[in-house]
Amino acid sequence: MGAKVFFATVWKEFRVRLHAYPISFMVSCLTTGIYTNLGAWLMYHCFFEGRLSSDFSLYAGTGDYMSYVIVGSCTYLFVVRTCLNVSRTLVTELREGTLDSLMLAPFHRSAYFLGNMALQTVTTSLELLISVLIGLFFGLQIYHFSPGKFIIAVILSLYGFFGISMMLGCLMLYTRNTYITQNTLFSLIFLLCGITFPKEYLPKALQYIGALLPVTDAVDLLRTSLLGGMTAEDWSATAMRLFVLSSIYILMGFPLMEKAERIALEKMEG
Amino acid sequence: MISVTNLSKTYEVKRRDNFWTFHKEKIHAVKNVSMRIEKGEIIGLLGINGAGKTTTIKMLTTLLEPTAGSYSFDGIDAVEYPQKVKKEINMIAGGERMLYWRLSAYENLWYYGQLYGIQNTVLKERIQSLLQMVGLWEKANLPVESYSKGMKQRLQIARGLINNPNYVFMDEPTIGLDAVITSELHQQVKELARKQEKGILLTSHYLAEVEELCDYIYLLSNGEMLIEGTKKELTDYVFTRKQCAFSVKGMDKQVEEKLFAALREYDTEGEISEMDKGVLVTSERELTAFLADFALREGYVIQELYQKEPSLEDAIMKLSKEAKQ
Numbered sequence A: 001m002g003a004k005v006f007f008a009t010v011w012k013e014f015r016v017r018l019h020a021y022p023i024s025f026m027v028s029c030l031t032t033g034i035y036t037n038l039g040a041w042l043m044y045h046c047f048f049e050g051r052l053s054s055d056f057s058l059y060a061g062t063g064d065y066m067s068y069v070i071v072g073s074c075t076y077l078f079v080v081r082t083c084l085n086v087s088r089t090l091v092t093e094l095r096e097g098t099l100d101s102l103m104l105a106p107f108h109r110s111a112y113f114l115g116n117m118a119l120q121t122v123t124t125s126l127e128l129l130i131s132v133l134i135g136l137f138f139g140l141q142i143y144h145f146s147p148g149k150f151i152i153a154v155i156l157s158l159y160g161f162f163g164i165s166m167m168l169g170c171l172m173l174y175t176r177n178t179y180i181t182q183n184t185l186f187s188l189i190f191l192l193c194g195i196t197f198p199k200e201y202l203p204k205a206l207q208y209i210g211a212l213l214p215v216t217d218a219v220d221l222l223r224t225s226l227l228g229g230m231t232a233e234d235w236s237a238t239a240m241r242l243f244v245l246s247s248i249y250i251l252m253g254f255p256l257m258e259k260a261e262r263i264a265l266e267k268m269e270g
Numbered sequence B: 001m002i003s004v005t006n007l008s009k010t011y012e013v014k015r016r017d018n019f020w021t022f023h024k025e026k027i028h029a030v031k032n033v034s035m036r037i038e039k040g041e042i043i044g045l046l047g048i049n050g051a052g053k054t055t056t057i058k059m060l061t062t063l064l065e066p067t068a069g070s071y072s073f074d075g076i077d078a079v080e081y082p083q084k085v086k087k088e089i090n091m092i093a094g095g096e097r098m099l100y101w102r103l104s105a106y107e108n109l110w111y112y113g114q115l116y117g118i119q120n121t122v123l124k125e126r127i128q129s130l131l132q133m134v135g136l137w138e139k140a141n142l143p144v145e146s147y148s149k150g151m152k153q154r155l156q157i158a159r160g161l162i163n164n165p166n167y168v169f170m171d172e173p174t175i176g177l178d179a180v181i182t183s184e185l186h187q188q189v190k191e192l193a194r195k196q197e198k199g200i201l202l203t204s205h206y207l208a209e210v211e212e213l214c215d216y217i218y219l220l221s222n223g224e225m226l227i228e229g230t231k232k233e234l235t236d237y238v239f240t241r242k243q244c245a246f247s248v249k250g251m252d253k254q255v256e257e258k259l260f261a262a263l264r265e266y267d268t269e270g271e272i273s274e275m276d277k278g279v280l281v282t283s284e285r286e287l288t289a290f291l292a293d294f295a296l297r298e299g300y301v302i303q304e305l306y307q308k309e310p311s312l313e314d315a316i317m318k319l320s321k322e323a324k325q
């Protein structure tokens, strides 16, 4: 029964979101790709003026800032897209008037959310692929591609992003606000998780906060699997930590989501 | 059998005093409501806006947790085991919600069917027969956003039957529909109960609708059950008051006074109130013949004479007055 709900939800989301606007999806893919890379390029040329402090390569594991920041930006794009859409699903159902009818049915929520996540992963991957192609044009170079590490990093990252989505979803459903909630979180992620600059540049206190967000470890793992730079031990330790952290998010997220659902149904007038 | 005992729901809302502070306010939306629904019966839950109908229905459909009281479904504690109950019930609401507008009718039903874990071959047949039943089979592949109000409402009925529920809850299903579609819907509701043996709870604020459809009626006012009974039992309280709109050529105060005197002779409790054209006459007794007779006797030319549907507000006012005495 879980599988039925999973596939049905993938399909439904596809129909509702993409089928209706296939052209705008393609356009948005292209523009996202260009903006992501343009942003990285501007970062490099305006902020750093092409000169990097000597400790950059020490922290970053690579001296190539362009590649560093493009991989970071792509990960950020992935987080934003997944978390945004997965966490927003129930609020969207609420707004479109289908939350009632959805909740009437006796189905497993996890299959529903995973279905959403799966579709989102596929569409974001398409977007990313285009971003990476454009990135090559902007000077992205992949030095040490290690497929095994990459696959593990992607799986763990998805797991972590799913956890964040659940927590964010609760907040959205509870506050009935998507805009402030999501933008606060995304700004935090952008600043604290080592997206465009090594997190070691931040004050210690902020580094600790950053460490509580699974994105920090995810971006490190992904970057290393593409650009190299971490010892095998460090890599495994980071992977472990990401797994544990994400599990905590998910274990907390599900019961909280149930609560948030109940509150949303209570708040609903009419 | 569905049986609820002393069901209550209290909402807590935050009211903002100013920018910084707020206080919590309790809204007692439903108070100590008890009712029973059997298979094959149409039960009416009658009440004006804000009476607590939707809140009651949401508790019965397990969407809301009751603040107090018990709810048993075929002997199962429905508050404790909502998942078991969900399989056996469904809900149809008035308005245009509860459907994915960007999907087609077929796709909507298919998705909801998947949520209920219905086997694909069974589901296919059921979707076809439901869409045929509500007359949407030819339009099954058009997106719902292109549907008219009436078509959406019919699709909602199909959606509400997708899991072949034993009990169907309908929350003001005819709201905003025109007379033709309303009577079609009434027909379908009757068939669901009579032919398919489904237990139906229907809420409404139209007296006439409940009078036409329901075997047993509950009247809710301010969250409390004011009165309950079969249509026959309630007739004296709710459905008897006759109301007629009446006007004659050259109607003035004098005519009205004459009419009032005659009416009081006919029915000591009769009442007259002003309308934009002529007057509205209310009585426990038959009015049309009386009014026609009055005009004839006094030599007036009738301009307007028609019976009005008794209004729910009137019935509730009368009942509340009696309850206080």
Ligand SMILES: Nc1ncnc2c1ncn2[C@@H]1O[C@H](COP(=O)(O)OP(=O)(O)O)[C@@H](O)[C@H]1O
Residues within 6 Å of the ligand: A265, A266, A267, A268, A269, A270, B011, B012, B013, B027, B028, B029, B047, B048, B049, B050, B051, B052, B053, B054, B055, B056
């Ligand atoms: N989600 C809610 N939060 C707070 N108060 C509510 C909510 N829903 C309904 N109410 C209040 O509860 C009372 C009953 O509402 P409702 O059940 O919607 O009545 P009806 O369906 O008969 O119009 C009303 O006073 C309404 O304002």
Ligand SMILES: [Mg+2]
Residues within 6 Å of the ligand: A270, B053, B054, B055, B171, B172
């Ligand atoms: Mg209502």
